[in-house]
Amino acid sequence: MMEAARQVFSTTGEMETFNFQGKTDPFILYRSLEMDGFSPEEIDQAIPRFKELYFKILEQNLIQLGAELLPGLMDVLNALDMEPTIICGLLTGNFRGGAMRKLDYFGLFNRFSVGVYGDDTWDRNQMPLIASNRIRDELGEEVLSSDITIIGDTIFDIECGREFGAKTIAVATGWTDADELKSHNPDFFFHDLSDTDAVMNAIKVSIDTIHV
Numbered sequence: 001m002m003e004a005a006r007q008v009f010s011t012t013g014e015m016e017t018f019n020f021q022g023k024t025d026p027f028i029l030y031r032s033l034e035m036d037g038f039s040p041e042e043i044d045q046a047i048p049r050f051k052e053l054y055f056k057i058l059e060q061n062l063i064q065l066g067a068e069l070l071p072g073l074m075d076v077l078n079a080l081d082m083e084p085t086i087i088c089g090l091l092t093g094n095f096r097g098g099a100m101r102k103l104d105y106f107g108l109f110n111r112f113s114v115g116v117y118g119d120d121t122w123d124r125n126q127m128p129l130i131a132s133n134r135i136r137d138e139l140g141e142e143v144l145s146s147d148i149t150i151i152g153d154t155i156f157d158i159e160c161g162r163e164f165g166a167k168t169i170a171v172a173t174g175w176t177d178a179d180e181l182k183s184h185n186p187d188f189f190f191h192d193l194s195d196t197d198a199v200m201n202a203i204k205v206s207i208d209t210i211h212v
Contacts, residue, residue, distance in 0.1 A: 001028065004054035008046050011036050021175050022156030024093030025118040055097045062105045069106055070173045072193030077111055079200050086203070087135060090115040091127050091150065114138060124156050128164035149203050158184045169202055 002012045013032035020028060029050070033043055080088045090112040092099050096119050103109040114134050116127045128150065132143040150161030153174030158181070161168035170186035171193060172178040182189050188202040 001025070001054055003057050004050050005029070005033070007053055008050045009033060009036075009038065013038070022093070022124065022152075022154030024122050024124055025095045025098065026122040027093070027118075027124075030122060051095055051097055054095075055101060058098055058101050062101065067102070067105055070192060072196060072199065075196040076193050076199050077108070079196050080203075081111075083200075083204075087113050087139065087141065089113060089131055089135070090117075091131055092116070093118045093124055095119055125160045125163050127160060128166055151203075153181075155181065155184045158186045167205075169199070 002015045005012050005015060011033070013034075013036040015028065015032045018028060018032050023031075026047070029043055029047070030040060034040070077088065080086055088111065090099065090103075092115070094102070094117060096115065096117040099115070099117055100109050103111075114131065116131045116134065120130050121127060128145070128148055132145070132148065135141050135143045145165030146167075148161070148164070148166035149169060150157055150166050151169040151171060152158070152161075153171050154176050158168045158170055167188075168186040169188045169190065170181040170184070172181055172189070172191050173193075178189075178191060188205075190199060190202075193199050
């Protein structure tokens with residue numbers, strides 16, 4: 001993102017000191033570049049060019065640097081596929097093109113039936129509502145907030161789920177310290193997803209129909 005910003009805006013703004021954890025891609029751009037004098041309108045106008053460069057650089061980095069799946073992810077996805085009442089969705093602050101490239105590196109993008117991305121909103125807390133509306137509109141299923149489980153590795157994932165009334169599962173495989181995650185009182189906490197049965201039980205607890 002910094003290299004793409006450098007080419008498009010001739011600056012990275014505040015990105016080098018900005019904490020990316022749990023932030024949406026557009027929020028990172030707005031907050032970093034506004035401090036360098038760019039207006040939201042100027043940023044919006046340049047975002048298509050930014051995306052084009054960012055996705056190209058991202059693809060190159062994924063190949064050159066390599067990437068690895070975190071423990072337990074594939075087993076949990078496979079277990080979710082076996083549950084006919086569960087819809088597995090992707091809720092991410094990444095632009096859709098960035099998320100697609102990251103997941104397609106492992107052949108995983110199509111494992112998610114619905115997605116909400118940074119293209120949809122800069123505000124992560126709006127994403128669960130967008131997800132429930134998208135499930136209704138695209139899949140024909142009505143979803144209550146209590147039907148949704150948010151799984152994430154930052155305090156912002158916990159906060160967006162709690163604000164919507166969803167259940168939250170925090171996983172300490174990201175950059176956020178385990179104790180900090182637990183201090184925000186997620187409904188469930190795991191150091192990683194390696195215990196498939198425990199993770200699936202956490203997803204299923206008190207949920208009667210559909211989960212994202």
